[in-house]
Amino acid sequence: MNNNLFTYCLRLGDNGLILSHRIAEYCSAGPQLEEDLAITNVGLDLLGQAESFLKYAADIKGGGTTEDDLAFKRKEKEYLCVHLTEIPNIDYAYIMARQFLMDVYNYYLFQKLTASKDTVIAGISAKAIKEITYHLSRSADWIVRLGQGTDESHLRIQTAFNDLWMFTDELFETDEIEKDLANKGIGVDSSSLKEDWKNKTKEIFSQAGLQTPTIEKHSLAYGKFGSHTEYLGFLLAEMQHIPLLYPDAKW
Amino acid sequence: MMEDSKKLEEFQAKIDADVKIEPKDWMPEKYRQNLIRQISQHAHSEIIGMQPEGNWLTRAPSLRSKKILMAKIQDEAGHGLYLYCAAETLGVKREQFLKWLHDGVAKYSSVFNYPTLSWADIGAIGWLVDGAAIVNQVSLQGTSYGPYSRAMVKICKEESFHQRQGYEIIVNLANGTKEQKQMAQDALDRWWWPSIMMFGPHDADSAHSNQSLKWKIKRESNDELRQRYIDKTIHQGEHLGLTFPDENLKWNDKTKHYDYSPIDWDEFWNVVKGNGPGNKARLAHHTKAHNDGAWVREAAIAFQEKQKLKSKIA
Incomplete structure (x- = not known):
């Protein structure tokens, strides 16, 4: 099994899985009906992306593993989403700030991934x-x-950006796995996305009349390496509830 | 008065000739009021209906089922939107419809006041509640008011997908483990009677029915629609080895329909009056979301005003 590629697909998949779950929690609570529709649309896209990456990860793992096994039956430490995706829906400002920060990141990341030498990832x-x-x-x-x-x-x-800002440095953390895959033209070294991300957020903040908080390294423990916020455990307890209660059942 | 009675005659002639009534056409005030009540009630039902399903969205047991459920709930929001738009053509703004809902003046389908207690309930809502809704909505495609009729055509296309989604969940459960089958049976036991009540009171007791039929707002009576729903649903359940919670349910060879037990109208009216298990929570959730979102809507309006001002200056 290609361990690096497996881990990398989990990271890509888990970001979508957990962020779409937060959006699912917000279902029917939007400020107006049009927003309920639009935000669910985003959640659906993210869930679809997660499903594709987890399916690829399951194929790499082999032995009959399915994308559902990976989505619902891992231990908390085995999830590799970034902390930002785990932040609860505090209010609409936090929801949109969280979304925007992830969208800018995903935009530059996926632009590069379309050129991946791995045809599944590129697809x-x-x-x-x-x-x-x-x-x-x-x-x-x-x-x-x-x-x-x-x-x-x-x-x-x-206020939402000020509070969430400390979670953004994780987005650009890199490790040997990413570097290896970046060297092979398969993945992206996250640190290479930082400049574009900074410029884009600055541009939008300037249009919005917002102050850019300063990035400070807030933590040495990151979600993408398996160390999470306290929020994730509760999210998983709910999400994994049925598959763990009825381990033999198919749905 | 003479003119009104002439207008009324012409109006009825159009209805009788199956010509659709459009927003700018003359219509009797009662026709307008009747439509405002019915379409907004229908819209509210779509929106409140998102809650019992949303209750299991975060516990959907597979990625596929989560995706489908999320898409389905999004469809319901879309249906609500079409319907509010159709209702707005009658001269009432959405904000007013929501106020009537929050004040308890406007109703929504009582079935959504029942709780969803297991994953099988998501199947039962699709199979039974949407199954019942479709029977009504297919009939309403022929309603006399143009915008309502067109909204129904669009909605029916998606509702049949919802019904299949729900039935698929029930099929999987019925063919699954013993516990899963029990889950499906339990859901059928709890949702069968509420789904039958969705068609409203018997024709003889229905306050708005006769006038609505004459004006072709409704095309078929509550009892006709209810019977059609029962007739088409029984074999779907029996095919899966599930039992309907009605010992008098049996095929009547003379009428060519299923006979069924008397409906518990006390329960129906009790839930309509606000005493169902979920009435308060459903309304409280919607009111809270609306109030929590007020600052966002205000910001959007303020921003739009500023943009307008900017473009004027430029």
């Missing part, structure tokens, strides 16, 4: 980048709208 990414381009355009619009809307919306969105 999934070619479909995903179209979806992500829409996600980013939508979330960027909302950031500007909230930043320039009312005093209250400005304060709320700025």
Whole structure:
């Protein structure tokens, strides 16, 4: 089994899996019906991307493993999503700030992944980048709208970014696995995305009249390496509930 | 008055000739009011209906089922949107419809006040609740009000997919482990009668039915639709080895329909009046989401105003 590729696919898949789960939690709680529709759309895209990457990971693992086994039956430490995806739906400002920060990251990441020498990754990414381009355009619009809307919306969105900012340094952390796959033209070294990400967020913040918080290294333990926030355990307890309660059942 | 009675005659002639009534056409005030009530009630049902299903979205047991359920709930939001738009053509704004809902003036389908207690309930909602809704909605494609009729055509296409989604869950459970089969039976036991009640009171007791039929807002009576739903659903359950919770349910060779036990109207009216297991929670959830979102809607409006001002200056 190609361990590095397996781990890399889990990282890509888990980001979508957990972020789409947060969006699923928000179902029927949007500020207006149009937003309920739009945000669910984003959640569905992310879930679809997660399914594709987890299926590929399951194929790599072999031995009859399925994407559902990987999605629902791993231990907490075996999930490799970044902390930002785990943050709860505190309010609409946090939801959109979290989404925007991930969308910018995904946009540059998946652009590069479309050129992956691994045809499966390139294929999934070619479909995903179209979806992500829409996600980013939508979330960027909302950031500007909230930043320039009312005093209250400005304060709320700025507060959300101030609070979430500490989770962004993880996005650009890299390790031997990424470096190995980047050298082979299969994956992307996350640190190479930082400049583009910074420029794009700066551009949108300037349109929105928001201050860019400063990036500080907040932690040495990262989700993408299996060390999570306290939030994830509860999320998994709910998500894994049925498959763990009825291990022999098929759905 | 003379003019009104002439208008009324012409209006009825159009209805009788199956010509659709459009927003700018003259219509009797009662026709308008009747439609406002029915379409907004229908829209609210789609929106409140997202909650019992959303209750299991975060516990869907496979990626496939989660994706399908998420898409389905999104469809319901879309249906709500079409219907609010159709209702708005009658001169009432969405904000007002929501206010009536939150104030308890407007109703939604009582079936959504029942709780979803297991994953099988998601199957039962698709199979039975959507199955019953489709019978009604297929009939409503022929409703006399143009915007409502067109919304129904669109909705029916998606609803038949929902019904199949629900039935597929039930099929998987019925063919699964002993526990899964029991889960499916339990869901059928709890959802069968509420689904039958969805068609509303018997024709003789239905407050709005006669006028609605004359104006072709409704095309068939509550009892006709209810019977069609029962007739088409029984074999789907029996085929899976499930038992319907009605000992008097049997095929009547004379009427060529299934006979069934008397409906517990006390329960029906009790839930309609707000005493169902979920009435308060469903409404509270919707009201909270709406109130929590107020600052977002205000921001969007403020931003739009600023943009307008900018383009004027430019």
